[in-house]
Amino acid sequence: MKDSNFLKEMNARSMWHPMAHPADSLANPPTIVTGAQGVRITDVDGHEVVDGVGGLWNVNLGFSCQPIKDAITAQLDQLPYYSIFRGTTNDAVIQLAEELRAFFEPDGLSRAFYTSGGSDSVETALRLSRQYHKVRGEPARTKFLSLKKGYHGTHFGGASVNGNANFRTAYEPLLAGCHHIPAPYTYRNPFNETDPERLAQLCLQALEDEIAFQGAGTIAAFIMEPILGAGGVIPPHASFMPGVREICSRNGILLIADEVITAFGRTGSWTGSRHWGVQPDMMCTAKAITNGYFPFGAVMISEEVAQVFEQDDTGKAAIGHGYTYSGHPVGAAAALACLEETLRLNVPENAAARGAQLFQGFQALQQKYDVIGDVRGGHGLMCALELVSDRATKTPIDKGTINAVQEQAYQSGAMVRVSGPNIILSPPLVLTAADVDVILSALDTGLAAATG
Numbered sequence: 115m116k117d118s119n120f121l122k123e124m125n126a127r128s129m130w131h132p133m134a135h136p137a138d139s140l141a142n143p144p145t146i147v148t149g150a151q152g153v154r155i156t157d158v159d160g161h162e163v164v165d166g167v168g169g170l171w172n173v174n175l176g177f178s179c180q181p182i183k184d185a186i187t188a189q190l191d192q193l194p195y196y197s198i199f200r201g202t203t204n205d206a207v208i209q210l211a212e213e214l215r216a217f218f219e220p221d222g223l224s225r226a227f228y229t230s231g232g233s234d235s236v237e238t239a240l241r242l243s244r245q246y247h248k249v250r251g252e253p254a255r256t257k258f259l260s261l262k263k264g265y266h267g268t269h270f271g272g273a274s275v276n277g278n279a280n281f282r283t284a285y286e287p288l289l290a291g292c293h294h295i296p297a298p299y300t301y302r303n304p305f306n307e308t309d310p311e312r313l314a315q316l317c318l319q320a321l322e323d324e325i326a327f328q329g330a331g332t333i334a335a336f337i338m339e340p341i342l343g344a345g346g347v348i349p350p351h352a353s354f355m356p357g358v359r360e361i362c363s364r365n366g367i368l369l370i371a372d373e374v375i376t377a378f379g380r381t382g383s384w385t386g387s388r389h390w391g392v393q394p395d396m397m398c399t400a401k402a403i404t405n406g407y408f409p410f411g412a413v414m415i416s417e418e419v420a421q422v423f424e425q426d427d428t429g430k431a432a433i434g435h436g437y438t439y440s441g442h443p444v445g446a447a448a449a450l451a452c453l454e455e456t457l458r459l460n461v462p463e464n465a466a467a468r469g470a471q472l473f474q475g476f477q478a479l480q481q482k483y484d485v486i487g488d489v490r491g492g493h494g495l496m497c498a499l500e501l502v503s504d505r506a507t508k509t510p511i512d513k514g515t516i517n518a519v520q521e522q523a524y525q526s527g528a529m530v531r532v533s534g535p536n537i538i539l540s541p542p543l544v545l546t547a548a549d550v551d552v553i554l555s556a557l558d559t560g561l562a563a564a565t566g
């Protein structure tokens with residue numbers, strides 16, 4: 115590895131960063147992370163902090179999960195790659211499919227379609243849902259519904275169902291036939307409704323209204339995150355996702371749960387759908403499926419949807435979709451080891467306990483700092499602070515101040531993530547109570563320094 119002066123000098127000179135302005139990356143060089151152990155990361159200057167971001171919502175078991183590292187190494191030695199396109203397969207994916215089938219059995223999902231990440235999983239689910247209706251003889255069902263504030267990756271399909279202009283406007287025109295309904299976001303919504311249950315009902319009515327307007331027979335699927343993540347951690351009321359399920363079933367619309375961040379324990383339940391007692395028709399997974407150590411994902415498919423494809427005798431169910439790295443054996447080996455560790459460690463239990471601690475800590479910070487307009491969380495290890503410059507008008511905080519909070523928190527021991535006016539926390543699910551205290555105290559220092 116080159117020395118630190120070289121790295122700092124070159125930093126963003128010859129590369130563009132995702133989700134950043136190239137000029138900003140040059141003007142404000144990103145933190146160069148060079149090592150990690152447990153739940154801590156170390157930068158090029160040797161500064162060590164608790165990673166409150168968990169990589170990018172994916173390193174659920176921390177950075178030192180030896181069984182996954184060993185599985186990756188062993189698989190590289192045995193079979194570093196082979197395709198699973200028609201005609202060939204590999205042993206690792208077969209074994210993984212059986213394990214995933216057992217894991218997702220309570221969600222009613224029994225088939226896996228492998229991908230290389232979250233955006234690929236979303237694209238796969240959207241495409242397969244259109245095909246499902248064509249196979250069933252309802253080819254006019256092509257539209258997609260989703261939530262404003264939702265995040266579904268950045269492929270054209272995913273961006274089209276995304277509910278945030280930041281990922282859309284520069285890339286328009288997007289896919290035709292994608293329509294959005296208000297998110298159950300109590301702090302800001304078009305109904306001015308602060309009661310979560312009443313707001314959930316209003317959003318469900320908006321969904322019914324949109325379906326009636328579009329015509330149920332034109333809609334293929336509704337896609338949602340069980341708890342909205344990247345959009346600022348928005349947990350809906352417990353009645354919301356079951357309500358969506360009921361409306362979708364009644365109208366012949368598939369329900370796709372985008373669980374790229376919520377599957378495998380983050381919400382304090384094994385999946386976000388299970389958290390709300392819902393069985394989706396498809397579930398998008400990625401990220402924590404390999405603990406972030408290998409780019410990999412799987413779309414899980416319900417028995418009912420699977421039967422429609424498998425019993426087709428017209429040829430319409432031939433799948434014209436897939437990626438070179440669908441079913442990569444190294445990813446599958448990583449996922450097998452990761453699943454075993456995830457189950458052995460029973461991560462939802464710690465996610466729920468540490469999540470409650472973090473959420474309470476956030477509520478205490480809100481008492482102390484006027485700049486914290488809203489605190490969201492309470493369902494496992496996904497929490498957010500929404501910062502405002504004025505609580506009464508809810509004016510979003512300026513960029514300079516929120517970035518200063520992040521920088522000061524980093525200097526004080528915790529990496530946190532800034533997304534618009536939100537500070538988002540999604541730490542590894544294996545962190546301890548003491549690690550949570552480090553995050554809270556670093557944020558306290560950051561807020562005091564930047565806003566005091």
Ligand SMILES: Cc1ncc(COP(=O)(O)O)c(C=O)c1O
Pocket residue numbers: 171231232233234236265266267268339343344372373374375400401
């Ligand atoms: C809910 C959700 N869906 C899809 C994606 C896209 O995943 P990826 O960045 O792996 O393509 C993300 C990424 O954060 C996500 O949070």
